[in-house]
Amino acid sequence: MVVWTEFERSTIQDIFSKINYDVVGPAALSRCLIVYPWTQRYFGGFGNLYNAAAIMENPKVAAHGRVVLKGLELAQKNMDSIKATFADLSKLHSEKLLVDPDNFKLLTDCLAIVVAAELGEDFTAEVHAVFQKFLAVVVASLRKQYY
Amino acid sequence: MSLTDKDKAAVKALWAKISKSADAIGADALGRMIVAYPQTKTYFSHWPSTSYGSAPVMKHGKDIMGGVVLAVSKIDNLVAGLLDLSELHAFKLRVDPANFKLMAHCIMVSIATKFPAEFSPQAHVALDKFLANLALALSEKYR
Numbered sequence: 641m642v643v644w645t646e647f648e649r650s651t652i653q654d655i656f657s658k659i660n661y662d663v664v665g666p667a668a669l670s671r672c673l674i675v676y677p678w679t680q681r682y683f684g685g686f687g688n689l690y691n692a693a694a695i696m697e698n699p700k701v702a703a704h705g706r707v708v709l710k711g712l713e714l715a716q717k718n719m720d721s722i723k724a725t726f727a728d729l730s731k732l733h734s735e736k737l738l739v740d741p742d743n744f745k746l747l748t749d750c751l752a753i754v755v756a757a758e759l760g761e762d763f764t765a766e767v768h769a770v771f772q773k774f775l776a777v778v779v780a781s782l783r784k785q786y787y
Numbered sequence: 788m789s790l791t792d793k794d795k796a797a798v799k800a801l802w803a804k805i806s807k808s809a810d811a812i813g814a815d816a817l818g819r820m821i822v823a824y825p826q827t828k829t830y831f832s833h834w835p836s837t838s839y840g841s842a843p844v845m846k847h848g849k850d851i852m853g854g855v856v857l858a859v860s861k862i863d864n865l866v867a868g869l870l871d872l873s874e875l876h877a878f879k880l881r882v883d884p885a886n887f888k889l890m891a892h893c894i895m896v897s898i899a900t901k902f903p904a905e906f907s908p909q910a911h912v913a914l915d916k917f918l919a920n921l922a923l924a925l926s927e928k929y930r
Contacts, residue, residue, distance in 0.1 A: 674911070674912055675911050675915050692909050692912075695908075696908065752896055753895055756896045756900045756903075757899040758903070760903065765822040769822045769823035
């Protein structure tokens with residue numbers, strides 16, 4: 641069971657209240673597709689991913705970025721049971737989407753950088769540490785149903 | 788995933804914009820890494836303090852960025868250019884190379900907080916590749 645301190649709970653809540661979902665979700669996913677281009681393998685139906693500009697302007701990428709962030713918000717709202725909350729999502733990624741779970745870390749690394757850019761100096765070392773812990777729990781939960 | 792001419796140009800362009808903050812970035816990045824990945828503290832048990840902003844952290848962050856600056860100047864042949872540093876890390880410091888990834892991530896987070904506009908996705912991919920190649924050059928002499 642993951643143990644969260646009061647500081648960690650309030651920090652995660654604070655981050656989610658400050659970030660603009662319409663900016664962060666799309667930015668994180670498009671960054672992932674640009675910085676780690678092999679992740680594009682999962683988005684064959686998304687149309688033009690030919691270069692960075694195309695990826696950043698692609699409406700399907702933006703829409704899916706928002707979906708991903710909504711998923712993270714679900715984790716934030718259920719911090720004491722992320723593993724249970726994500727059981728179905730984990731099965732989906734494993735059995736239907738067939739995503740290599742090592743990719744989850746690539747996306748969360750991009751998320752950390754996008755949130756850092758959004759929050760600037762407010763993204764202190766302590767806030768950063770809490771966010772990495774939260775993302776690590778999310779990633780572990782998404783990996784859980786793989787076999 | 789070796790560096791193309793486009794990557795090298797992008798790294799140098801980004802570096803030109805951020806180099807005057809190198810010391811601050813180094814201190815921030817190292818401080819962050821120690822807080823966010825406490826297992827890295829094990830390498831610094833000889834310091835009086837590992838707290839964010841403490842003197843040893845700030846000085847060592849500066850030293851690390853000095854290494855990055857050197858690497859930018861040797862971007863056309865990182866393995867040759869970083870030979871001495873590689874020997875230092877291989878035989879004396881013996882830092883597990885997995886930690887280089889953590890440091891690289893924290894350097895990029897630090898740059899993102901201080902230079903959000905400059906650290907575009909295009910700059911990010913070039914820098915990510917550069918730091919990965921730097922880490923490889925640094926671990927060249929390990930075995």
